[in-house]
Amino acid sequence: MRTFANILDDLSSGSNLSSDDMKFLLSITNKSEMQELFDYAYGIKSSNIGKTVYFRGIIELSNVCEKDCYYCGIRNGNKAQERYLMTEEEILNAAEWALKNKYGSIVLQAGENTSGHFIDFIEMILKKIKKFSDGRLGVTLSLGEQNKDTYRRWMHAGAHRYLLRIETSNEKLYRKLHPENHLYSARLKCLDYLKKLGFQLGTGVMIGLPYQTIDDLANDIIFFRKIDADMIGMGPYIVHKETPLADSFPNFDKIKEYQLNLSLKMIAVTRIYLKDVNIASTTALQSLNPTGREMGLLAGANIIMPNITDTKYRSSYQLYDDKPCLDENSSLCKSCLERRISSIGETIGYDERGDSKHFTRKKHR
Numbered sequence: 580m581r582t583f584a585n586i587l588d589d590l591s592s593g594s595n596l597s598s599d600d601m602k603f604l605l606s607i608t609n610k611s612e613m614q615e616l617f618d619y620a621y622g623i624k625s626s627n628i629g630k631t632v633y634f635r636g637i638i639e640l641s642n643v644c645e646k647d648c649y650y651c652g653i654r655n656g657n658k659a660q661e662r663y664l665m666t667e668e669e670i671l672n673a674a675e676w677a678l679k680n681k682y683g684s685i686v687l688q689a690g691e692n693t694s695g696h697f698i699d700f701i702e703m704i705l706k707k708i709k710k711f712s713d714g715r716l717g718v719t720l721s722l723g724e725q726n727k728d729t730y731r732r733w734m735h736a737g738a739h740r741y742l743l744r745i746e747t748s749n750e751k752l753y754r755k756l757h758p759e760n761h762l763y764s765a766r767l768k769c770l771d772y773l774k775k776l777g778f779q780l781g782t783g784v785m786i787g788l789p790y791q792t793i794d795d796l797a798n799d800i801i802f803f804r805k806i807d808a809d810m811i812g813m814g815p816y817i818v819h820k821e822t823p824l825a826d827s828f829p830n831f832d833k834i835k836e837y838q839l840n841l842s843l844k845m846i847a848v849t850r851i852y853l854k855d856v857n858i859a860s861t862t863a864l865q866s867l868n869p870t871g872r873e874m875g876l877l878a879g880a881n882i883i884m885p886n887i888t889d890t891k892y893r894s895s896y897q898l899y900d901d902k903p904c905l906d907e908n909s910s911l912c913k914s915c916l917e918r919r920i921s922s923i924g925e926t927i928g929y930d931e932r933g934d935s936k937h938f939t940r941k942k943h944r
């Protein structure tokens with residue numbers, strides 16, 4: 580029978596993980612073996628991309644959303660949720676704050692909105708950011724499914740990375756988590772457009788979803804390679820009480836540790852398998868454990884996305900329950916993170932865009 584030690588030995592002699600190896604590693608529950616897995620993945624990260632953490636200041640610019648995903652707190656069907664769209668001035672102020680504070684990149688994220696007004700608004704904001712920052716700020720978009728023309732316009736206006744999670748690579752599971760008119764094939768098509776347009780492509784999944792199996796998770800990692808993703812953003816599924824999926828986990832508190840460990844194992848196995856991609860240690864990890872994001876960095880992640888949205892909007896952008904940093908403003912988050920990152924012996928890549936090494940290496944091949 581294949582053991583944990585066999586897998587590590589084979590890796591050390593240069594072979595990569597098989598799908599069965601991934602399932603084995605994702606199933607480990609013994610604490611010292613888990614630690615060994617995280618340490619191994621951390622070693623792969625250090626030797627492939629170093630020990631620098633890059634910040635992407637995230638601006639959650641609107642919670643208006645046309646979609647109705649069964650897991651998400653800002654789904655259209657949550658009528659109790661008040662909706663907002665930040666003003667141009669508020670968004671530009673946050674972006675300027677990021678530049679001044681030497682964050683190399685920002686992420687503009689919002690609910691899905693395909694209205695002409697919104698598309699024009701984002702295009703205008705992108706042009707202004709490009710102008711005031713002299714193109715020095717990296718700009719990632721996370722604005723859901725759009726048509727090819729919109730993606731192209733936003734790219735020309737200054738965005739160069741795009742995050743669009745597949746949520747799960749299992750189409751049957753995707754159907755269980757979304758209404759009928761949310762098509763898995765449409766999501767795939769968007770990922771394909773983004774890649775062909777030349778965006779640095781980010782995708783990811785939720786981990787520990789109801790009905791999700793270890794096979795699904797191993798297939799998710801294989802999917803990341805198949806679409807040749809440059810960036811991975813994935814995190815634990817966390818119940819939001821005002822959503823249809825909340826009933827699937829009535830005692831969510833009891834499985835928090837399981838969700839956390841499974842997420843850390845996913846980060847580690849993804850790092851070992853894909854080596855030089857950017858992997859985010861997501862905020863959702865921190866809501867399961869106060870030091871969850873540091874744990875993510877130590878299991879192979881290299882990106883943190885500090886929230887730089889004006890605090891007055893934060894409580895309205897609750898994708899899941901107990902999202903952290905609701906009251907901490909951007910400066911507080913910055914010093915808090917500096918402390919956390921130096922406590923684990925990593926440095927912050929200030930004033931650097933921190934592009935995915937996977938992407939830059941591909942370009943030079």
Ligand code: 5AD
Nearest residue numbers: 650651744815816817818819898899
């Ligand atoms: N738990 C964890 N992640 C969630 N997201 C949405 N709802 C939840 C939830 N309940 C994630 C989705 C989406 C991203 C912006 O937030 O993966 O792509």
Ligand code: FES
Nearest residue numbers: 904907912915916
């Ligand atoms: Fe926001 Fe620590 S990261 S307070």
